[in-house]
Amino acid sequence: MHLxxxxxxxxxxxxPDGLVxxxxxxxxxxxxxKTLGIVGESGSGKSQSVLAIMGLLATNGRATxxxxxxxxxxxxxxxxxxxRIRGNRVAMIFQDPMTSLxxxxxxxxxxxxxxxxxxxxxxxxxxxxALQALDAxxxxxxxxxxxxxxxxxxxxxxxxxxxxxxxxxxxxxxxADEPTTALDVTVQAQILILMRELQRDFGTAIVMxxxxxxxxxxxxxxxxxxxGGQVMEQGDAESIFYKPSHPYTAGLxxxxxxxxxxxxxxxxxxxxxxxxxxxxxxxxxxxRCVMALPQCGTxxxxxxxxxxxxxxxxxxxxxxxDVTQNLQRLKAQQGVAA
Amino acid sequence: MTxxxxxxxxxxxxxxxxxxxxxxxxxxxxxxxxxxxxxxDGVSFxxxxxETLGIVGESGCGKSTLARxxxxxxxxxxxxxxxxxxxxxxxxxxxxxxKRKAVQMIFQDPLASLxxRMTVAQIIGEPLRTHxxxxxxxxxxxxxxxxxxRVGLTxxxxxxxxxxxxxxxxxxxxxxxxxxxxxxVVICDEPVSALDVSIQAQIINLLKELQAEMGLALVFxxxxxxxxxxxxxxxxxxxxxxxxxxxxKHALYDTPxxxxxxxxxxxxxxxxxxxxxxxxxQLLQGDLPSPINQPSGCVFRTRCPKAVAQCAQxxxxxxxxxxxxxxACILD
Numbered sequence: 001m002h003l004x005x006x007x008x009x010x011x012x013x014x015x016p017d018g019l020v021x022x023x024x025x026x027x028x029x030x031x032x033x034k035t036l037g038i039v040g041e042s043g044s045g046k047s048q049s050v051l052a053i054m055g056l057l058a059t060n061g062r063a064t065x066x067x068x069x070x071x072x073x074x075x076x077x078x079x080x081x082x083x084r085i086r087g088n089r090v091a092m093i094f095q096d097p098m099t100s101l102x103x104x105x106x107x108x109x110x111x112x113x114x115x116x117x118x119x120x121x122x123x124x125x126x127x128x129x130a131l132q133a134l135d136a137x138x139x140x141x142x143x144x145x146x147x148x149x150x151x152x153x154x155x156x157x158x159x160x161x162x163x164x165x166x167x168x169x170x171x172x173x174x175x176a177d178e179p180t181t182a183l184d185v186t187v188q189a190q191i192l193i194l195m196r197e198l199q200r201d202f203g204t205a206i207v208m209x210x211x212x213x214x215x216x217x218x219x220x221x222x223x224x225x226x227x228g229g230q231v232m233e234q235g236d237a238e239s240i241f242y243k244p245s246h247p248y249t250a251g252l253x254x255x256x257x258x259x260x261x262x263x264x265x266x267x268x269x270x271x272x273x274x275x276x277x278x279x280x281x282x283x284x285x286x287x288r289c290v291m292a293l294p295q296c297g298t299x300x301x302x303x304x305x306x307x308x309x310x311x312x313x314x315x316x317x318x319x320x321x322d323v324t325q326n327l328q329r330l331k332a333q334q335g336v337a338a
Numbered sequence: 339m340t341x342x343x344x345x346x347x348x349x350x351x352x353x354x355x356x357x358x359x360x361x362x363x364x365x366x367x368x369x370x371x372x373x374x375x376x377x378x379d380g381v382s383f384x385x386x387x388x389e390t391l392g393i394v395g396e397s398g399c400g401k402s403t404l405a406r407x408x409x410x411x412x413x414x415x416x417x418x419x420x421x422x423x424x425x426x427x428x429x430x431x432x433x434x435x436x437k438r439k440a441v442q443m444i445f446q447d448p449l450a451s452l453x454x455r456m457t458v459a460q461i462i463g464e465p466l467r468t469h470x471x472x473x474x475x476x477x478x479x480x481x482x483x484x485x486x487x488r489v490g491l492t493x494x495x496x497x498x499x500x501x502x503x504x505x506x507x508x509x510x511x512x513x514x515x516x517x518x519x520x521x522x523v524v525i526c527d528e529p530v531s532a533l534d535v536s537i538q539a540q541i542i543n544l545l546k547e548l549q550a551e552m553g554l555a556l557v558f559x560x561x562x563x564x565x566x567x568x569x570x571x572x573x574x575x576x577x578x579x580x581x582x583x584x585x586x587k588h589a590l591y592d593t594p595x596x597x598x599x600x601x602x603x604x605x606x607x608x609x610x611x612x613x614x615x616x617x618x619x620q621l622l623q624g625d626l627p628s629p630i631n632q633p634s635g636c637v638f639r640t641r642c643p644k645a646v647a648q649c650a651q652x653x654x655x656x657x658x659x660x661x662x663x664x665x666a667c668i669l670d
Contacts, residue, residue, distance in 0.1 A: 041534035042505075140624070154625045155397075184396035184561065186622045189605040193621065211535065214607025218614035237611045255539040256609050257564035259591060265546065266568060268539035272504040288536075 001071060002029040003205050004090070004173050008065040009075075011048045011057065011229075020277045022048045023229045025065065025303075028222070030173065033199065035206040037220030037237070039213060039252075043273050045229035046209045047095075050175045053207075054092055055082050069173070088118040091166035095178040097158035101150040107134075107161055108146045114168050133164040137194055156187035163191070167198060175207045180215060192218060213256055217241060225249050228274045228284025231303060235312030245306050245320040248285045250327045265334055283315065291326045293317050347423050348384035349523055349555050350408070355381045355417035357400070357407050361630065375630050377403040379579035380417070382656075387522065390549065390556040392570030392587075394563055394602070398626050400579040401559045402446070405527045408557070409443060410434050439469045442516035446528035448508035452500040459496045462486060462514045469519055481518060489514045489544060506537035510544070517548060525557045530565060542568055563606055567591055575599045578629055578637040581656055585663035595665040597644050636667070644669055 011023040023045040030036055040046045052063035055074065067074040069090060074082060086092075094100035102110055111130035115121045121129065127146075134142035137160040150158055159179060166174060176195070180188040192215065199206060208219055216223055216237070223240040225233045225248065233246040244250040254267040271288035280286050286296045296317055303315040316323070358374040378400040385391050393401050406412045408419060410426065419426050421437050429437075442465070445451035452461055463482045466473060473481070483493060489510040500508055509529060516524050526545070530538040546569060549556060560566050566573055573590045575583045575598060583596040594600045597620075604620045622641045627633055633640050639649040648668060659670045 041536065156625050184626075185563075185605040186396065186601055187625065188607075189619055189621055190623075192607070193619065212607060213535075213609035214614065217609050217611045218607050241609065241611050252535060253609060255536045257538070257542075257562065257568050259564050259567060259603065259606060259608070263568070265543045266539035268543055269536035270540070272506055272537070273534065 002068075003032050003070065004030040005068040006053065006066070007068070009049060009052060009067060010064040011045065011052045012062050012064070013058070014060045014062075015277070017277050021229060021279075022061075022276060023052065026224065026226070026231050027065075028224060028234070030205045030207065032172065032205055033203045034222070035199065035208055035220045037216035037223045038207065038209045038226060039211065039216055039223060040226035041211055041273055043228075043276060044226040045276075046226050047177055049226075050092070050177055050207060050209060054086050054090065054175065055079070056092075084118070087114060088169045089171055090173045090175065091169065091171040093159075093162050093166050093174065093176040093179045096182055097155065097162050098150065101158060101161065103150055106147055106149055107153075111146070111161075111165055111168060114165060118169050129168065130164075133168050134161070136167065136198070137161075137164045138190075139164070156183055156190065159183060159187075159191055160194075163194065163198075167202070167204075170202055171204060173205045173207065175209075177209045178211070179208075181210070181212070188215075195219065213241075213253060225252070228279055229276060230284055231313070231315060232285065233312065233314045233316075235306075235309065235314075239309050239312045243309065243312075243320075245308065245312060245314050245323060246316050247289050247291050247318065247323055247326070250323060251290075254327070254331070267331060267334060283317070290330065291318055291323065348386050349422060350385040350557075351418075351420040351423070352384070352408070353382045353418040353420075355404070355407060355419060356415045357403050357412055358415040373630055376579050376632060377412075377629060378407060379632075381574075381576070381579075381581050382417075383574060383581070383584065385523065385555055385557060387555055388549075388553050389572070390558055390570045392566035392573040393557065393559045393576060394561065394566050394573060395576035396561060396602075396626060398578070398629065399576040400629075401561075401576050402527050404576070405443070405525050405557065405559050408525060409438070409441060439519050440522045442519065442521040442524050444509075444512050444516050444524060444526045444529045447532055448505050448512055449500060451512055452508060454500055457497050457499055458486070458491070458503075458511055461500070461511060462518055465515060465519050485514045485518045488548070489517075490540075504537075505533050506540060509533065509541050513541075513544065513548070517552065517554075520552060521554070523555045523557070525559075527559045528561070529558075531560060531562065538565065545569065563591075563602060575602065578626065578632060580637055581666060582638060583663065583665045584656060585660075585665075589660060589662040593660070593663070595659050595663050595670050596638075596667050597642050597669075598638050599665075601643070 006028050008025045008027055010025055013020045013022055026049055028036055038046045051057050053067050063075050112123055112126035115126035115129055131142055139145060139160050180191050220237050223237050224231055227248050232248045244253055251269040255269055269288055274284050280297050282297045282299050283301050286292050301315045301317045303313055306312040306314045308320050355378055357378040358376050360372045360374055395401050403412055407414055414427050459482055462485055463478060466478055491510055530541050558569050570587055572586055574581050577598050582598045594603055601620045601622045608614050624641055627640055635650040635652055636654050639645040654666045654668045656664045656666045659665045
C-alpha cells in the first residue's frame with residue numbers, strides 16, 4: 001500500500017458564473033521518502049488540488065474523488081477525524097509565510113499549540129520540542145527568537161518557522177505550496193537544501209508545488225504538469241525533463257530563461273492562460289498549442305501511458321515523434337539552438 | 339564603457355548617487371540624531387544610446403529605488419544624475435517634465451500600475467495628451483491604435499478596462515504607454531517578474547524587438563540573472579545599495595569576479611535534473627543585513643564566504659579587474 005494515494009481528485013467551485021471546474025481528475029501515489037513535483041502556471045489548479053487534499057477549500061468549493069492516506073479517505077472523513085491527521089501526519093507549508101502565521105501570537109505559542117493539540121504535551125515539553133525544531137531548520141539564536149512575533153522575522157526566517165512548525169509532529173507527508181516563491185534565490189537555495197536534508201533524515205514524503213522548473217529538477221523524483229486543471233503529462237523527472245512528450249511541457253521547458261543560452265530570442269508560448277469558466281471541450285491547451293490538430297479542440301485526449309516510455313502518462317493526440325520534430329522545427333525557425 | 343558602441347556623450351550619466359531615507363519617529367527625544375535608511379549608497383554608471391544595462395540584486399538591494407531616483411520619483415540625497423549632459427539633481431518640475439518625454443518607465447506590477455477607471459485608449463494616450471497636445475484627435479487615435487497593434491493588442495480591445503486583461507496583456511499596455519512618445523530611454527522595473535514563464539518570454543522578445551526597431555536604450559531591472567542575461571549588454575549587480583560588480587554580459591556570466599555574483603549565479607536552479615543534483619552550491623549564510631545598520635567596510639562581508647578581517651575596515655571601491663569587468667572586492 002502506498003503512503004498516500006490520490007485517485008481522480010476533482011475540485012469544483014460554485015460561482016456567480018456557474019460551476020467552475022478548477023481541477024479535473026488528478027491521480028498520484030506517493031511513497032515514503034519520495035518527492036512529487038506539481039508544476040503549472042497561475043490558474044492551473046495546482047494550489048487548489050492540495051488545498052482539497054488538506055480539506056481547506058473555500059466554502060463554495062467541493063472536492064470529488066479519493067485521497068487515501070494509509071487507506072483512509074481524507075475527503076469523506078468527518079472534520080473531527082481529519083483534524084487528527086492534518087497538521088500531524090500530513091502537514092503543509094504555505095506560499096506566503098507572512099499571511100499564514102498568526103501575527104498576534106509569538107512563534108513559541110503558535111508552535112506549542114500544535115504539539116499540545118496533537119501530542120497532548122505539556123507546555124514545557126512542547127517548548128523544548130519547538131526549540132529543537134527551530135534548531136533543525138538552522139534558525140540562529142533560536143532560544144531568543146522563539147519569543148518573537150512573526151513580523152520581527154525576515155522572509156527567509158519566517159519560511160523557516162513555517163517549515164519547523166510543519167515538522168513538529170514528524171509528518172509522513174509534507175505538502176509544500178510554492179515554499180520558495182516569495183524568497184530571493186540565495187535564500188531559496190538555503191531552504192531547498194534544508195528540505196532535502198530533512199527528507200533524508202526523517203524519510204518524509206514531499207509534494208512540492210511550484211512554477212519553477214529549476215526547483216523541480218533539484219528536488220523531485222516524479223513530476224506532474226498541470227494546465228487548465230488537467231494533467232498534461234506525468235512521469236519520472238528524467239523522462240519529463242529530457243524527453244518531454246507533451247507540447248505544453250516542451251514549450252514550458254523551452255521558455256525558461258537559461259544562463260547558458262545565447263542571444264537568440266526565447267521560445268515563448270503564444271497566447272494567455274485559459275479562462276477556467278470557458279474551457280474548450282477538448283484539450284485545454286489547444287488555443288495556445290502550435291501543433292494542435294483539428295480534433296484537439298473538440299475531443300479530449302485520453303490520459304494514458306505513453307507508447308515510448310512506460311513511466312510516463314500523457315494526454316495528447318499527437319505522438320511523441322511529431323512533438324519532438326515540431327519543436328525542433330520551431331526552434332530552427334526562431335534561431336534558437338536545439 | 340566596455341564593448342557597446344556609443345557616442346561620446348552618454349544618454350544618462352549617474353555619479354555617486356545616494357538615496358537616504360530619514361527614519362522619523364524612532365525616538366521621542368528631539369535631540370536624538372535621525373538615522374537614515376541607505377537605500378542607494380554611491381552608485382555610478384553611464385548609459386549610451388541603444389544599449390541595455392541590466393541591474394540585478396535581491397529584494398532590498400535598492401534597485402527599484404535607484405530606478406525611481408533616475409526619474410526623480412524619490413528625492414536624491416547626494417550625487418548627480420545627468421540626462422543628455424544636463425544635471426537634473428535639484429532641477430525644476432518643468433525641466434523634469436520636458437525630460438520625461440524622452441525617458442519613460444515600465445513598472446513591476448502590471449495591473450496596479452494601470453488606472454482601473456481608464457480605458458486602454460485613455461491609458462496609452464495619456465502621455466500624448468500631456469506632451470503632444472497639438473495633435474488632432476484623429477492623429478492621436480491613429481498613434482494609439484498603431485502602438486496597440488505593435489505591442490500585440492487588438493483594435494477591438496481599445497475601449498476595455500485593465501481588469502479585463504491578463505497579466506501579460508496588462509504589461510503590453512504598460513509597454514505601449516511607455517513607448518508611445520518614442521522615448522530614447524525606457525527604465526523597466528522588474529517588468530516580467532510577476533508573469534508566468536511562458537508569458538515572460540513573450541514580453542522579453544517584444545522588448546528586444548521594439549528596442550531594435552526604435553533604437554531604445556533600456557535600464558532593465560530584475561532579480562533573475564537568467565532573464566537579465568537575455569536582454570542586457572552590460573550588467574550591474576547590486577547588494578545593499580551598492581554596486582558589487584559591473585561587467586559586460588559575457589564577462590559577468592563566464593567569469594564572475596565578485597563573491598556575491600558567484601553566489602548568486604550558483605544559487606539559480608537549473609531546469610536539468612542531472613546538473614541540478616550534481617552541482618556544488620556556494621551557499622550564502624544568513625539574511626540581508628538591515629540597510630539602516632549597515633556593516634562597516636564591505637557591506638557583503640557578513641555573508642561572504644571569502645571574507646577576511648580587512649573587509650571590515652575599508653569600503654572597497656569599484657575597480658577594473660579584467661578588461662570588461664569592474665568589481666568592488668579587495669580580494670581580486
